[in-house]
Amino acid sequence: MKILHTSDWHIGRTFHTHQTQEHLRVVFDALVDIVRERHVDVVAVAGDIFDSATPSADSYALLSGTLSRLHATGARVVLTSGNHDSATRLGFQSEWAGLAGIHVVTGFDQYRTPISIDDEHGPVHFYGIPFLEPALVRHHYPDELLKTHEQVLGLAMRQVRADLAERGGRSVVLSHCFAAGVAASDSASDVERDISAGGLDLVPISVFDGPDYVALGHIHGRARISDRVRYSGAPLHFSFAEADKPRGAWLVDLDAAGLAAVEWVDLPIPRRLSVLTGELETLTHDDAFTANESDWVAAVLTDRVRPLDGMRTLQKRFPHCVALEHRPAVTEAAAGSTYSARVKHKSDPEIVAGFLEFVRNGVGFSDFERDLVAEVLGQTTDAAV
Template structure:
């Protein structure tokens, strides 16, 4: 059996305010092409299909068309909800969807009941563990004292192992695939994942998944191997500039009669690159070395001595997909601690330095106003001291 592991679609997400639906529709089409090209039997999506619990109608349309394209390419789909999805909304109509080959696992009650598919070697049990919030699910999982994600996942895996043991006792050829949305120890996070805990109790150990032939993980956005059979596929698109070095991919899994046979990385197309550029506004607008960034999503760091007026509009004349802009004066890069920077300076010098650092050098009128304000503050302090001495 051939299985394509993809996750964290985040349909409906924006990138610094820019709508990504067209990019997402394009990459879902590429995933469907991979299904057709490689003869994939099953596509697994462990969570965060949508970016919000209440997706827009346009996001739902893009997602549904993606599902339809994958089904038309020949694959059954097994998916779970993540910490961004609404389990209730995503799971609405799950029974009806399953009849069309889309199996949605979003409820605690589904954890021990796999989606059963088969190939020439026998049955394959697909188990799903959606994102489980400890405070909400511990009673339903019959672990009322559970407080951490590790506790909750352990209880969920007990249900999986119990069911799997019964099935393999009846048919030893049964193999297993698990979908889970979690932050597993050893995984490397990026800027665009939303924390799934408070207080640092979110991580779970790789050993929690022992006994399953392949574990398809969701939540982290870069492809990662935690063990030969436990992996993150990562998101199909980059969702932060911290991911600009990621090469996005899906994972092609093959099962044979003995279980996991091979894992192949399938690189996904770069829909639009990410670029971070640094320089003065004039340099960014004119120098040829920035030409490769013209069709990328651009984050610009300006180093002009004075903050340029209307800089983003000017940047977008050359970089139409510029989405983020910062201004930092060259001298603002000093590593001096604040107390070292102000030692031996007058109040006026400190005030002028602050205005220059956060904006630009103050005008003469502004210097006069600062001097008047400092004088007024000094007089008020003197009056307070005199009153306290006479009291």
């Protein structure tokens, strides 16, 4: 059986206020082609289908169209809700979708009855575990201590293993969490909303003992926790912090004995992300940056003085420049004395000049500014008199 493991579609997310629907459509077209060309039997989507609990009509249309095209390839689909999703909205009419081979798992205990799909070697049981917020599920299990995501998933996996012991056969688990081996603070980008308090809710890999393969979601970068426990990452870049992370999915092959092989398949990147560093004049005129003109661009300007209207100037060459940071290459060392000591016995113009030098990294008055400050301070003094 061939399984394509993907996750974190985040349909409806914007990138620095820009819509990503059309870029995501390009990626989904490629994903459908992979499923058809590689004869994939099951597409497993491990959570965060939508980016919002209240998806737009366009987001629903994109999901519906993609699932329809996946169904047309002959593949089955198993998808679960993540922490960004509304389980109720995503799961609406899931019973009917299941009749067409599109299995949407959102119920808090729905994983206890697996989706069993047969191949020539017998059944493969898919246990889809939706994102389970401890505060929202603990009342269903009054005799269990369920304060952390580790404890909730520990309970779920004990139930999965017990069910699997009775059924027999091969198995795949889908889950949406921070697994041990992937540090939340190091691997999460600014768009991966923390699903723990203080980053303490890591789930040890031992919790997932048993299944032949564990398809994880939540981390937006590809990660291998073990041969059988992996993150596929998101299909699009949603943050410049993800710029160096490849986009794709895992193609998992199960034979009669269980996990046989796992292969990475790349997905297209509709628009690259580039972080460009240099002075404004260099970035806007140097031929070395010609290849970046159609990229999403985050610019780091190293000019000693912050350029006026820097973003507008950059966008003349880089139309998709969406972020700007001023990080001077040369800065003045901070003075050791207090502010009151530094301004003592100084005139008002000298104080203003000192302020300008501080905020502009050592660059003080221009002739025009000196005359302007003198004029303003003179008017202030006359008015006070």
